[in-house]
Amino acid sequence: MEKEEYSIDKSSSNEISHYDDPTKVVEEKGITLGEAAAMYGDLGAAEEYGYVTRGLKSRHIQFIALGGTIGTGLFLGIGRAFTQAGPLSILMGYTFTGVAVYAMMMSLGELATWLPLPGAIPQFCARYVDGAMGFAVGWNNWYNSAITLCAEISAAALVIQYWNGAQDINVAAWISLIIVLVVCLNIFAVSIYGEAEFVFASIKILTIVGLIIFAFIIDLGGGPTRDRLGFRYWNDPGAMKAYKGTGATGRFLGFFSVLVNAAFSYGGVEMVAVAAGEAENPRHNIPKAVRRVFWRILFFYVLGSLAIGVLIPYNEPRLLGAIEDGAPGGAASPWVIAVYRAGVPVLPSIINAVILTSATSSANAFLYTGSRYMGVPYSCIIVTASISLLTYMSCSSGAAEVFQWFQNLVTIANLFTWMSVSIAYIRFHAALKAQGVDRNTLVFKSPFQPYTAYFSLCFFAMITLFNGFYVFGPFDVNGFVTAYVGIPIYFALYTFWKVFKRTKFVKSHEADIYTGKAALDAADAHWPPRIARNWVERVWFWIA
16 A cells, blocks of 8 residues: 655754655655655655666667667577578567567556556566565566676677687687676666667667668669579478478477577567666656567567578578587678678678677666666676676687577576566456556556466466477487576575565455555656657657
């Protein structure tokens, strides 16, 4: 229930204002302190400990949603899936996974718009499901962010080696440089992080749009060779490739392997909810950002996978060799191979530069996310960044191999985060009903609930259970550990907190759906409206 009173030590204050009304706190002390008092239940504690500032502007949030965590999965990781499964399988795999991710994001959007809080997902799970789930998903998300940070830095170190001269420099130097860069971008005000992500995301969005247009032109015969490709490679060598089997079974397993790969590529899409706690005017900007995820999935992932499938065959020798040998740079990227085949010599360097930018941007975003799950102080950034030191394993095992390890490790963590969001929404939906809240009054109401949440939960649970199918024939111990170690980690965290704190499953009529909401409602009136003065601003306000 809503806190009835905010206390303050009258002996140390000459103020006579009463702080039993969140609206008064917001008006007299400001939005930040008003929200802090609502969460702490005590104005004195709010003034002592502080709270996050809402320094992320609308354009920051929109571009974080569109391209903030697009990293190496779309540029590098998709190449392995393509060679294993074929063009039709990656198109279907990224589409099906995209539908499930969008369903999850609809649920998360409703949760985050009702209460746009810092560290949102663990709080939702603790309030609506069980305190033990909040603890488990919080540390799971931190671990996920920290390991993904390693994966992206490892990929960036791999890409840098594409250029002549860089291969002669020890990879540890590049890793150190990238770690220092992303720490510096996070250690200062959140607006600095927002500006960096705005620039990084803009580069990625423009590049992907350019590559899709390039694919369309080349496919229709507009390249230097004037060769019209059409769907040639869907006929020879074929639309679907058998993987770990033959015939229909092998083709199905190839398709299923793409679902697992796509889960890594879509990882971090929930970051917009983490940013909600530091976003200006969150009740306006978060729903807008969540809806933009649909276009991100459609244009970047679905059309991107289709473009790859028409440009090169899945048995392309250079792509297979680059993946097998762990070749430096973007040699293992199907985009780079497609550019080489099209006879456009200048583009490979540009694409490699963008892949490097994407990896650095994604590392920056996941350091931000991981530190926010721990808290905001500098120590949280330093602790999260310290996990990136694992990336130095690239110096002995090779960046390509280490990147593959990290990719396998974080996929299961992504899936547990998304399942936790779905479960939290199902319980939130029940709590609204039990406490007499009409969903038609919500600022953002996601469609077809709670069935949308049940669908995403079942889809991600299926991938979680079978994501390591390839390790059983013959049995691969290392592969089994990386594919499934996330499951016991999550349940160990849940069990520990369940036993240690003796938490109980939250009943719908007792779920805390109000703490902090009154202050957020009061703050809504204080955000200035954005009024376009001309058609240019109208277009820009629509975009960002």
